[in-house]
Amino acid sequence: MIIKELRLINHRNYDDEFIEFHDNTNILVGKNAQGKTNLLEAIYIAARGYSFKSIKETELINFDKNAMYLKAVILSKNKRKNVEIKLSRSYNKQIKINDVDVNVSDMKSQFGVVLFAPEEILIIKETPSLRRKFIDDVISNNDIAYKIYLNNYNNIRRQKNLVLKNPAKNKYFEQMLASYNTKLVEYGAKIGIYRYKYLNILKKYAKEFHSELTSSKEDLDIIYEYNFAEKLDDLTIIEKQYYDILLDKKTSEIERYQSLYGPHKDEIIFLINGKDVKNYASQGQQRTVMLSLKLAEAKLIEVLTSTKPILLWDDVFSELDNTRASLLVQKSKKYQNIITTNSLVNLDLDNSDSKVFTIDKGKVITGREKDGTK
Numbered sequence: 471m472i473i474k475e476l477r478l479i480n481h482r483n484y485d486d487e488f489i490e491f492h493d494n495t496n497i498l499v500g501k502n503a504q505g506k507t508n509l510l511e512a513i514y515i516a517a518r519g520y521s522f523k524s525i526k527e528t529e530l531i532n533f534d535k536n537a538m539y540l541k542a543v544i545l546s547k548n549k550r551k552n553v554e555i556k557l558s559r560s561y562n563k564q565i566k567i568n569d570v571d572v573n574v575s576d577m578k579s580q581f582g583v584v585l586f587a588p589e590e591i592l593i594i595k596e597t598p599s600l601r602r603k604f605i606d607d608v609i610s611n612n613d614i615a616y617k618i619y620l621n622n623y624n625n626i627r628r629q630k631n632l633v634l635k636n637p638a639k640n641k642y643f644e645q646m647l648a649s650y651n652t653k654l655v656e657y658g659a660k661i662g663i664y665r666y667k668y669l670n671i672l673k674k675y676a677k678e679f680h681s682e683l684t685s686s687k688e689d690l691d692i693i694y695e696y697n698f699a700e701k702l703d704d705l706t707i708i709e710k711q712y713y714d715i716l717l718d719k720k721t722s723e724i725e726r727y728q729s730l731y732g733p734h735k736d737e738i739i740f741l742i743n744g745k746d747v748k749n750y751a752s753q754g755q756q757r758t759v760m761l762s763l764k765l766a767e768a769k770l771i772e773v774l775t776s777t778k779p780i781l782l783w784d785d786v787f788s789e790l791d792n793t794r795a796s797l798l799v800q801k802s803k804k805y806q807n808i809i810t811t812n813s814l815v816n817l818d819l820d821n822s823d824s825k826v827f828t829i830d831k832g833k834v835i836t837g838r839e840k841d842g843t844k
């Protein structure tokens with residue numbers, strides 16, 4: 471998909487702005503706190519119907535106003551779609567595509583977008599739950615069934631944990647535990663298979679991108695660690711092994727008052743040249759891994775939907791040297807991409823396939839600030 475135009479009224483620090491994007495590379499340059507991330511957020515909302523920031527939606531409305539409005543012209547599978555989003559302090563959000571009311575769930579299947587937000591570097595550095603969430607989001611965005619399995623699994627696990635916390639008080643303890651375990655196995659085994667399948671594809675793509683971004687100096691590997699089966703290829707065998715583990719480890723789960731086996735304990739390990747990225751990689755290396763994963767996600771969406779997603783790269787160049795930054799711009803050219811940065815210095819931009827916008831206190835000026843180049 472390609473975003474051709476965007477009109478923003480009262481979105482965060484914007485008053486009334488209209489932007490025509492380039493079909494290829496778009497660079498939003500500006501100092502801190504001018505509205506670059508806010509603009510990426512507006513594009514994301516136009517594509518998805520909601521923000522990537524976990525906020526109350528009314529926070530999107532300019533502090534001094536009562537309503538905001540976004541209108542985007544998006545090309546998707548060669549069809550022109552006018553997306554309109556209205557949000558007010560007193561009414562529910564309204565989304566229209568070509569004048570027809572739609573829900574957020576209708577948007578997901580229409581427009582592909584891949585966002586890199588600077589805080590996502592934590593996916594690499596912090597707890598395994600962030601890595602599980604990353605892969606879960608990638609899969610859920612491409613397969614609705616997965617989201618249902620995941621919700622069911624998590625609900626049952628919470629109920630099982632409640633029972634494990636108070637076994638003595640529950641005369642049906644044994645029956646309830648057996649019933650929860652049966653359901654955990656049913657959904658958990660499917661989650662394992664999905665994660666295994668998607669991680670294998672992402673690994674293949676991310677390895678290639680990572681090798682290109684590092685001029686073949688670094689080899690990325692991704693290892694999926696799980697504790698509920700020996701191998702993740704045959705659903706029936708996984709279910710059997712998983713159930714046997716739950717039976718076998720029943721005492722330890724009771725002693726620890728919690729469910730200890732299943733995909734909620736999965737870990738995803740990233741290795742560069744055999745070394746754990748979490749513990750050994752530099753900031754720039756960690757960022758390169760995350761960006762390779764995002765490019766891999768874009769390719770996955772492209773392969774699954776036969777449509778190219780838009781890349782929204784927020785502050786991607788920090789911590790990258792010039793070579794890596796230029797290679798990233800090169801690799802991103804396969805898609806329409808919108809990149810924010812504090813400085814254009816040392817970016818090897820070709821005017822024929824890129825457009826620069828200067829963002830200054832909620833105003834969008836086409837061209838670079840100093841020389842006004844278009």
Ligand SMILES: Nc1ncnc2c1ncn2[C@@H]1O[C@H](COP(=O)(O)OP(=O)(O)OP(=O)(O)O)[C@@H](O)[C@H]1O
Pocket residue numbers: 481482483484500501502503504505506507508509529530531532533534785812829
């Ligand atoms: N609802 C709102 N109404 C008005 N202003 C807002 C609203 N929400 C956020 N802002 C302001 O928008 C400004 C720009 O934020 P934004 O995150 O887009 O900056 P940025 O250009 O990405 O900066 P940086 O380079 O530091 O990342 C902030 O100063 C913030 O206070």
Ligand SMILES: [Mg+2]
Pocket residue numbers: 506507508784785810
């Ligand atoms: Mg920002």
